[in-house]
Amino acid sequence: MTAAVTEPVARTVRRRTALRWAVAAEWTKLVSLRSTWYLLLGALALTGLVASATGVLTHDPGASPGDPAVVAELNGTCLVLASLAMLAVTGEQATGGAATALLCVPDRVRLLTAKALTLGAAVCATGLACALLGAVCGALALARSTFDAAATAGQLLAVAVHAALLGTLTLGLAAVVRRSAGTVTALFGLLFLVPVALDPVPGGETAVDLLPGGASEAWLLGGNGTLERPGGLLALLVWALGALLAAAVVTRRRDA
Amino acid sequence: MLTLRGLTKRYGEKTAVDDLTLDVAPGKVTGFLGPNGAGKSTTMRLITGLDRPTSGSALVQGRPYARLDRPLRTVGALLDARAAHPRRTAYRHLLAMARSNGIPARRVPEVLEAVGLADVADKRAGSFSLGMSQRLGIAAALLGDPAVLLLDEPVNGLDPDGVRWVRTFLRSLADEGRTVFLSSHLMSELELTADRVVVIGRGRLLADGTVADVVAAGTRRTVRVRGPEPGGLRLLADRLAEAGAEVDWTGPNALAVAGTSAERVGDLAHRAHVRLHELRAEEASLEEAYLRLTSDSVEYAQTGGAVPDRAAAGEAEVVR
Ligand SMILES: Nc1ncnc2c1ncn2[C@@H]1O[C@H](COP(=O)(O)OP(=O)(O)OP(=O)(O)O)[C@@H](O)[C@H]1O
Ligand SMILES: [Mg+2]
Numbered sequence: 001m002t003a004a005v006t007e008p009v010a011r012t013v014r015r016r017t018a019l020r021w022a023v024a025a026e027w028t029k030l031v032s033l034r035s036t037w038y039l040l041l042g043a044l045a046l047t048g049l050v051a052s053a054t055g056v057l058t059h060d061p062g063a064s065p066g067d068p069a070v071v072a073e074l075n076g077t078c079l080v081l082a083s084l085a086m087l088a089v090t091g092e093q094a095t096g097g098a099a100t101a102l103l104c105v106p107d108r109v110r111l112l113t114a115k116a117l118t119l120g121a122a123v124c125a126t127g128l129a130c131a132l133l134g135a136v137c138g139a140l141a142l143a144r145s146t147f148d149a150a151a152t153a154g155q156l157l158a159v160a161v162h163a164a165l166l167g168t169l170t171l172g173l174a175a176v177v178r179r180s181a182g183t184v185t186a187l188f189g190l191l192f193l194v195p196v197a198l199d200p201v202p203g204g205e206t207a208v209d210l211l212p213g214g215a216s217e218a219w220l221l222g223g224n225g226t227l228e229r230p231g232g233l234l235a236l237l238v239w240a241l242g243a244l245l246a247a248a249v250v251t252r253r254r255d256a
Numbered sequence: 257m258l259t260l261r262g263l264t265k266r267y268g269e270k271t272a273v274d275d276l277t278l279d280v281a282p283g284k285v286t287g288f289l290g291p292n293g294a295g296k297s298t299t300m301r302l303i304t305g306l307d308r309p310t311s312g313s314a315l316v317q318g319r320p321y322a323r324l325d326r327p328l329r330t331v332g333a334l335l336d337a338r339a340a341h342p343r344r345t346a347y348r349h350l351l352a353m354a355r356s357n358g359i360p361a362r363r364v365p366e367v368l369e370a371v372g373l374a375d376v377a378d379k380r381a382g383s384f385s386l387g388m389s390q391r392l393g394i395a396a397a398l399l400g401d402p403a404v405l406l407l408d409e410p411v412n413g414l415d416p417d418g419v420r421w422v423r424t425f426l427r428s429l430a431d432e433g434r435t436v437f438l439s440s441h442l443m444s445e446l447e448l449t450a451d452r453v454v455v456i457g458r459g460r461l462l463a464d465g466t467v468a469d470v471v472a473a474g475t476r477r478t479v480r481v482r483g484p485e486p487g488g489l490r491l492l493a494d495r496l497a498e499a500g501a502e503v504d505w506t507g508p509n510a511l512a513v514a515g516t517s518a519e520r521v522g523d524l525a526h527r528a529h530v531r532l533h534e535l536r537a538e539e540a541s542l543e544e545a546y547l548r549l550t551s552d553s554v555e556y557a558q559t560g561g562a563v564p565d566r567a568a569a570g571e572a573e574v575v576r
Contacts, residue, residue: 014325017358025356032348033341096339099306100349100396103333104356106305106322256306 015110022105022114026088029097030122035087043080043130047072051134055141063145066155069134070220073159077130078166078216079187084126085119085167086183089174099256108251112175116244119171120164127163131156158220165236169212172243176250212239257282257435258303258404262312265298265459272298274459275312280437282403285430287450287467288439289546291554295459296439297335300408304333316404328357332397333406337389337413339396342382346373346392349381350399359400367395372418386413394422405429407438411445423449443543455546457553467542474545479518480536481511481525488530495524510534 030036051068058067092098105111135152139145173190174183191213198204198211208214209226218224218232227235258280265273273295280286290296301307303314305321316324316331324330340349350364368374371391376384381392390413397405405426411419426449430436440446446453446467453470455463463470483489486508493503493511501516513521518537525532 018325021356021358025352028348028352028355029341029344032344032352034343091341095341096336097341099336100339100353101356102306103304103335104328104353106324106327253308255308256301 018105018107019110019114019117022110023118025101025104026114026118027122030088030118033087033091035091036084039080039084039087040126043077043084043126044133046080047077047130047134048137050075050077051137052141055138058142059144061144061146063142064152064155065135065139065142065145065147066131066152068138068141069131069159070155072134073127073131073162074216074220077127077134077159078163081123081126081130081163082167082170082187083184085123085171086174086180086187088115088119089171090178090180090183093178094180102256109248112244112248112251115175116168116171120168123167124160124164128156128160130163131159134159155220161233162216162220162236165240166212166216168240169236169243172240172245172247175247176243210235212236215239257317258437259315259318260299260303260312261315263299263302263309263314264311265295265302265307266310271459273302273309276456276459276461277312278454278461278464280435280454281452282435283430283433284451285426285436285438285449287446287453288437288456289441289443289446289453289550290439290456290462291550292556294456294550294553294555296456297408298459299456300333300335300406300437300439303406304331304335306335326357326359326400328353328359328400328402330400330402331404331406332400332402334390334393334397334410335406335408337386337393339393340381340389343380345378345380346384346395347377349392350396353396354399357400363399363401367398370398371395372421387415387418390414391418402434404435405437407436409439409441411440411442419445443541443546447542453542455549457550458555460553462549462553463545470549471540471542471545474549475540476514477517477540478538479513479516479521480506480534480538481513481521481532482507482509482534483525483530483532484509485531488528491528492521492525492530495528496521499524 047069050072054068054071092101101111102108105114135156170183170187173186177183177186190211195208195211195213198207206226209218209224214224215227215232215235218227219229219236222229223232260276260278263273263276264271276299288296298307302309303316303321313320321327321331340346346368347364350367351361354361354364365374365377368377371394373388373391373395376388381389384392390410394410397407411422414422423445426436426438430451450467452466453463454461455470463473481489481492489509489511496503496513496516499516499520502514504512506512518535522535
């Protein structure tokens with residue numbers, strides 16, 4: 001009787017430990033590449049630039065210092081951070097690293113989970129740092145603004161969550177596509193081309209609002225025609241988890 | 257211990273590994289031979305779960321690789337010399353691998369030291385020469401102190417010193433009771449290193465046994481005979497042919513005799529009063545056995561003079 005109970009428990013413990021190790025390995029790999037740090041610097045620089053410009057160009061006494069940070073996130077920062085997530089997969093695929101990763105962690109779902117957790121956390125933290133910087137730049141650049149601590153903090157957290165979810169979506173796409181060029185194409189298609197193509201179709205507007213781009217606007221700007229803020233978050237979550245699920249299904253079937 | 261049962265892998269039309277059934281025993285160095293494209297690397301990828309078999313199974317210590325809790329502690333695999341991200345240092349590459357399996361970080365300098373890369377631990381893997389990459393791959397395979405080692409052409413690119421080091425090292429690993437399975441194209445090297453050899457061609461098993469068995473099965477011993485009198489040799493050749501041996505003239509004064517023993521040739525020569533200057537049973541080599549075994553399964557063979565010479569190319573131009 002005890003054996004029947006302890007065996008599944010032991011297996012769960014083993015799985016958790018294995019996942020923790022896999023995350024530790026992904027973290028080590030992430031921080032040991034110079035490109036990671038270049039991308040982080042790039043994300044910060046871009047955010048500072050866009051947020052400052054936005055602040056200068058905004059003449060709204062009701063504007064929050066968080067607004068320029070949100071604008072920066074929607075207009076570039078999220079893509080730089082997404083490419084960090086992408087490279088965790090495609091950088092390995094382009095070298096012998098992918099086989100090594102699977103030799104270390106042969107369970108493909110575990111490997112994917114570890115990557116998603118590591119990159120999700122890294123991108124979320126970096127997104128928050130970028131948002132903070134964006135808000136500071138915004139506050140300095142805005143001629144007049146209304147500062148509400150809670151509202152601004154909410155905006156910054158929203159940016160971090162958005163970065164993490166878009167990064168996760170990109171990671172899933174990258175795991176399916178495996179090449180940088182293909183992943184970038186797929187992501188741009190999903191964010192920019194599909195909406196343009198869908199727009200003239202009857203009912204297309206609603207569909208566009210549900211796409212990652214539309215959902216991002218709903219979540220960060222407070223609603224589009226179809227989704228409110230929580231709906232935007234939900235849609236982003238569905239996209240991110242959907243991409244991971246697709247990646248899990250595909251990588252389990254496919255040869256390395 | 258490796259257990260392959262009916263292991264088969266098809267890539268589209270191409271059958272890379274064809275119904276391979278094989279046990280690779282612990283405590284021995286097992287060499288894995290076959291012509292280019294025979295399916296050696298594919299077999300190793302199937303064992304480590306990188307590729308999924310079309311049918312059949314490959315077990316490591318009785319379990320599929322993917323079910324091993326800490327695979328690096330059970331299996332050390334060197335499948336591809338360029339297994340590290342080129343912009344990551346050797347140390348970080350191994351550290352990430354160690355972390356992934358809960359191996360203490362202090363193992364990393366140990367294995368780097370063991371393969372002679374301690375001085376370049378902080379250099380990027382992309383800056384390594386082939387031999388250095390190969391050493392890094394061996395270091396990675398040793399990281400988890402595994403019971404099974406799978407090495408795909410480990411000495412490829414190594415300097416003579418490195419080759420010798422790998423040889424003695426693999427020997428000592430096998431003597432410790434580990435399973436060592438390595439592919440190579442260097443017959444002389446394998447003859448020195450391996451206890452057993454497995455030969456495949458076009459994905460199929462051609463031979464599996466001790467080196468001596470495979471050599472014996474794959475070669476026909478020849479006896480070299482040389483003498484100063486062509487007439488006498490001709491007489492000896494006739495006698496040998498009558499006795500059922502196969503005789504080839506390898507020179508005006510030299511014979512190669514198959515299907516008999518040196519003793520028998522000597523006796524016949526004595527009886528026929530033929531003077532001999534040389535009578536030698538030729539050492540059969542693994543290389544010979546290998547070439548004979550795989551002669552029908554070489555896929556990517558070079559045809560003699562495949563590169564057209566200048567004159568022929570010129571003619572083709574004229575014709576056109
Ligand atoms: N991913 C793949 N897709 C299609 N065919 C493949 C793939 N991998 C291997 N093959 C084919 O399978 C066959 C076996 O290849 P493999 O690499 O296993 O040979 P090998 O014995 O390791 O050869 P070599 O001695 O040259 O290393 C080859 O004909 C190869 O073209
Ligand atoms: Mg090969």
